[in-house]
Amino acid sequence: MKDTSKINNHSAIAAFQIIEEMAPIPEAVRVTDLARRLGMPRAKVYRYLQTLCNIGYVRQDPVTERYRLTLKLFHVGQAIADGTQLTSTARPVMVQLRDKVGLTCTLSIPEDAGMRVVDIVRVDSPVQIVTKPGALLSFHASAQGKVALAFGNPDLLSAQLASDHAPLANGKAFDPDRLQAEILHASQTGWAVAPEETLSGLNAISSPIFDLENSFVATITIAGSMQDIPAEPSATLCAAVTQAARAISKDLGCTEYPT
Known part of the structure; x- marks a missing residue:
């Protein structure tokens, strides 16, 4: 049988x-x-x-x-996400961040294969961010992923540096030395970017979110065109994202924000 x-x-x-x-x-x-x-x-x-x-x-x-x-899958996922402390805590801050900078804001969580987008607060713009809730972003070629490499599981970075990766969206070949330098920068500043690495013409700024145990659990990110977020973003934009990440972390019970 x-x-x-x-x-x-x-x-x-x-x-x-x-x-x-x-x-x-x-x-x-x-x-x-x-x-x-x-x-x-x-x-x-x-x-x-x-x-x-x-x-x-x-x-x-x-x-x-x-x-x-x-959209049935989206509605199921949204119902689950709305019931979690992370999403319910982060969403008001995401809305405030979107309204402050005029850019789409996303919330992502780490998984074994990358960063999973779990919530998006969009802004009306001629340039629409096509990323959807449920999308999985790579560790090596996304702002969210670089933040995870800087503040998450330390074994992730060595694995990413040793892996063969396809060329980035901008056509550039993967450079492990450059990635390592970017991770160091992220760990020192509390934010990371990925200009035209995930999608051509787009960039993002991402910062880490920590929980009650002061462990990395998510990222908050703003995304927009290269005109909105240049490869070297303004201090104002970076500060807005890092402040939002700190606010969410504090609401989750984090007592030792690392940056």
Whole structure:
């Protein structure tokens, strides 16, 4: 007799892999392309996509027959996020920061593979930040990731320096010496930037958030065009982000902010 629990586990894992692969893709995707990206048989991916469509997490375009995630997953995630102390504590400060600097503000938490965006407070602007809640940002090529390397698990930095990374969004090759210098700078100043490293034409400033145990738990970040946030950002912008990070950390019970 087949162990149905194992079959169900494999199905659940595959379904979540598909969702996670689709999350950062801004446009609808073909089954063939998704199967190639995941290394799964096309028929298997198609079957799971149909199931996800049936329960409302994925929608198929009737004309192109391509698939995209619906907002159902976002609403589920938002409901969970709204119930956490971190998000409920950070959001009022994020709104204040957005209104103060006129730039989109995000909250991200560390995971094994990068920084997960869990909340966004957007600003109306001709340049829209396409990052969505649920997006996973790399450690080596995002402001959030560099902050995590500076203040989080110390083993992360050595692993990132030893890894082979694809060229940055600006076309530059990964430079471990440059990353190490940027992490040192972040640890001394309390903020990091990533000019055109994640997305062309965009930059971000990120600062660390600490909890009751004075441990790194998240980042608060402002993002905008290179005109809004140059590669060497103004002291005013940097101070606004670091002050917001301190305020959230204090509200979470942090007593020893490190910078």
